Amino acid sequence: MILLTPELRDQLRANDQARCDALRRGDPAPDPAPVVRFFNPVGAATWLATELDEDGILFGVADLGFGCPELGSFALEELESIPLPFGLRIERDILFEGKFPLSVYAQAARSAGSLIEGERILYKAAAAATGDA
Template sequence: MMLLTPDQRAALRANAIAHRDAMQHGGSEPDPAPVVKLFNPVGAATWLATELDADGDTLFGLADLGFGCPELGGFSLTEIEALRLPFGLAVERDLCFETALPLSVWADAARRAGSISAAEPTLRAAERARPSTELPPPEEGGG
């Protein structure tokens, strides 16, 4: 499985560029929502990435290796892709992952819960409870 789609690569690069620009011009540090979730299908490791450096390999985000202390930092896409797991498996991308919550919220919740996976149900419930900014569908029959 390709761990990053072209659209995800573009979004991750855009976040990295926005972060660099904000730091160079004295702006506030951006806090984007994670773009992609990678996970070990037979273990506890999970990564949420928000940025991709110009080298095309170094991701920034929240890394949870299953030791009870998720950390913000950089990690190598090449190294994650190279991991060979039992039963011929490899690290996978969560195809259904979407979030509007910023990385800082994920990091805080994951640290409190001890893992990204343990924090995810609470964060999903919080997202569902947020008021929608979308317009309701039009009523049938027009009027």
């Protein structure tokens, strides 16, 4: 699977450019919703990304499954080159839609000790608030 379609790449690059422009103007950096989620199909690692710079470095939340998800940068090339059992590779969640700003996902993940559990809590709370629970 190709991890980034041209459309996803364009959205990630636009977010990176918006952040750079805001910082150049002295404005606070934007806090966009994640554009893409990557995951290990045979493990607990999960990544959400909001930006991609010109060098192929993504920015977002990384959770390698050790109980300490964090905001940071990670290389697209490294995600693409991780060998997994049975010939599998890191995958992109084709159904993912970022519903909250990245900072909300990051805080929920840190509080829960897991990005996946943090997302579950966020979506349950959002559903309860709208009466969809």
